[in-house]
Amino acid sequence: MRRLRDVGEHAWLKRVIARLGRVTDSRRILVGPGDDAAVVRASGRPLVLTTDTLIEDVHFRPGWSTPAALGRRAFAVNASDLAAMGGVPRFALLALEAPGGMRVADLDAVTTGFAEAARRAGARLVGGNLANGSHLAITVALIGEVPGRVVTRAGARAGDVLYVTGSLGAAGLAVRRRRLPAAPDRVRAGVVLAPVASAMIDVSDGLLQDLGHLCRASRVGAEVEIGRLPVASACRRALGSRAAEFAATAGEDYELVVAVPPGRERRLLALRRRLGCRVTRIGRLVRGPARVRVVDPAGRSLRIDRRGFDHFGR
Ligand SMILES: [Mg+2]
Secondary structure: OOOHHHHOHHHHHHHHHHHHOOOOEOOOEEEOOOOOOEEEEEOOEEEEEEEEEEEEOOOEOOOOOOHHHHHHHHHHHHHHHHHOOOOEEEEEEEEEEEOOOOOHHHHHHHHHHHHHHHHHOOOEEEEEEEEEOOOOEEEEEEEEEOOOOOOOOOOOOOOOEEEEEOOEOHHHHHHHOOOOOOOOOOHHHHHHHOOOOOEEEEOOOOHHHHHHHHHHHHOOEEEEEHHHOOEOHHHHHHHHHHHHHHHHHOOOOOOEEEEEOHHHHHHHHHHHHHOOOOEEEEEEEEOOOOOEEEEOOOOOEEOOOOOOOOOOOO
């Protein structure tokens, strides 16, 4: 009998999406399962939908942060998936599982932290659920609008240039130090980048692994220049010569990886001041198998075995 741990998170998702068959229809479902978020059309307008769960002892441990920070992070990691589509969150649902022994003030703080983060981003908490469970689990569903263009993982071509927002590695380092990492707000950056992007994905499980998803969806290969990665200074200080490799694989960053056709690169650079964060050129997409090659400053391939996070360890 095959178990989940034999298959792995990403392989299981791929199988079930294939089994569901083609869900996209050009009238009402613009992007089906398998991207950062689904895009549907309701009353003529595109809506982006996403859901995700944070689970105690899986994504965080008790005592890593305040309950309010946990609520804020639950919102931010979901908003990140909408940002990767060029979407802006508008409505949120919050389904909580918590043990009966949990302090009421703590669950209140999770919820108000979440609601305040939503409100700052222009969204409102409009419903949810509470159920008894052995651990705290925070499940979020977000519904958002797309002010401009919908960007998927699938539109990139060989020759496109790869950029990443913000910096990498600080969040992975926080997890290693048993602290809840902060997740950046990239909603504005996603909207600003959408008109020049051919494809976009957010970095949740590790840059190399998430970029691999973009490559498979776009049917291209990628070359990442490790020396160009915007490694967070805390990560550089802590890990020295190993910092760049750690930053490329640790995940939890919630930055955006963007593919940009060379002809739109000047427009991207002109947009930089409106992003609210830095954006760094890290490599390019190439013809060939959907693999991510990492190269050192001399152009030599580096072998990096660990690529990113999978819930079932594959
Ligand atoms: Mg994502």
